[in-house]
Amino acid sequence: GQNIDQPTEMTATEGAIVQINCTYQTSGFNGLFWYQQHAGEAPTFLSYNVLDGLEEKGRFSSFLSRSKGYSYLLLKELQMKDSASYLCAAGAAGNKLTFGGGTRVLVKP
Amino acid sequence: SAVISQKPSRDICQRGTSLTIQCQVDSQVTMMFWYRQQPGQSLTLIATANQGSEATYESGFVIDKFPISRPNLTFSTLTVSNMSPEDSSIYLCSVEYLGGEQYFGPGTRLTVT
Numbered sequence: 001g002q003n004i005d006q007p008t009e010m011t012a013t014e015g016a017i018v019q020i021n022c023t024y025q026t027s028g029f030n031g032l033f034w035y036q037q038h039a040g041e042a043p044t045f046l047s048y049n050v051l052d053g054l055e056e057k058g059r060f061s062s063f064l065s066r067s068k069g070y071s072y073l074l075l076k077e078l079q080m081k082d083s084a085s086y087l088c089a090a091g092a093a094g095n096k097l098t099f100g101g102g103t104r105v106l107v108k109p
Numbered sequence: 110s111a112v113i114s115q116k117p118s119r120d121i122c123q124r125g126t127s128l129t130i131q132c133q134v135d136s137q138v139t140m141m142f143w144y145r146q147q148p149g150q151s152l153t154l155i156a157t158a159n160q161g162s163e164a165t166y167e168s169g170f171v172i173d174k175f176p177i178s179r180p181n182l183t184f185s186t187l188t189v190s191n192m193s194p195e196d197s198s199i200y201l202c203s204v205e206y207l208g209g210e211q212y213f214g215p216g217t218r219l220t221v222t
Contacts, residue, residue, distance in 0.1 A: 031209060042201055042216045043152070048209060087151060094165070095140050095205050099151040 002026050004100035006088045011106045012078055020073045020103045022088035031091040032064050032071045037102070038084045046073070046086075075105070083107045111136050111206050113214035121220045122192055129188045130217045132202030137182035140205035143175070146216075147198045158185040158202075192221045 003025040012018040024032070031050045035043035049055060049064035049071065061074040075082055085104050089097040112135040122128050132141065141158040156177055157165040164177035178186045189196050202214045 033211065035213075042199075042213045045210055045212050048211075050209070089152075091209070091211075094157060095209070095211070096142070096154050096157065096167075097152075097203075097211060098154070101151050 002090065002092065002098040004088055004090055004098055006086075006100040006103045008101065009104045009106070011108060012075075014078055014080060014107055014109050016078050018075045018078060018105060020075075020086050020088075020105070022071045022073070022100055024069050024071070024088070024090040024100075026069075026090040026092050026098060028093035029066070029090055030093070030095070032062075033087075033089040033091060033097060034060075034062050034071075034073045035087040035089065036084050037087055043087055048091075078107045080107050080109070111138060111204050111212055113202065113204060113212060115202060115214040115217050117217060118215065119218040119220075121222060124193050124221055126192055127188055127190045128192065128219060129186050130200050130202075130219075132185045132187070132214055134183045134204050138204040138206065139182065141179060141185045142203045142205075142211070143177065143185070143187045144201045144203060144213075145198045146201065152201065155187070155200075158187075189219065192219075194221045197221045 006022045034046040037043045047062035054063045059076045064071045085102040087102045088100040116131045143155040144152045155170045158179040160179045176188045199216045201216045
């Protein structure tokens with residue numbers, strides 16, 4: 001079976017750092033994806049972690065621990081435009097993605 | 110990353126009718142997928158569109174309701190058949206690109222009245 005958990009909502013201040021956690025239980029796990037989705041738009045690819053460790057891409061970083069079934073997305077130097085939903089998805093056999101419910105991040109001035 | 114387009118971007122349809130959604134990619138890709146995002150929900154995989162063979166459907170989705178075509182490595186269609194208001198959703202195609210990354214098309218917003 002597949003089970004992906006992430007917080008429903010988080011609020012942070014402009015310029016701050018926010019960490020969105022995701023835990024997963026996935027048969028045939030082969031990688032962890034993070035997407036950003038603004039209201040009314042399609043998801044935008046942020047990261048894909050296959051190996052354990054931290055990957056940094058500018059203000060966004062993603063971490064994976066396969067042994068713990070755990071990932072996080074770190075958003076630094078938050079900007080107002082970062083207000084969006086962030087979707088965690090676990091990849092499995094056949095490259096199929098199972099999505100968590102999404103975390104709505106609200107950035108306040 | 111691949112450039113992915115979908116047609117139509119949105120439509121309003123009457124119950125009992127069918128709508129075919131097109132997904133076009135600017136480069137050849139092996140794996141294409143169709144997802145649904147119901148209002149206020151996250152994404153759910155409908156099926157994997159395989160080139161040269163029948164699509165592979167996830168639990169809860171059947172070919173009669175969501176027939177899929179994949180005539181070549183750059184194009185796929187999803188048909189939503191005999192629509193009911195419960196089919197009102199955003200339908201998205203995705204492609205797996207080099208390195209395993211998956212990218213989504215802009216989506217088709219369907220409203221069934």
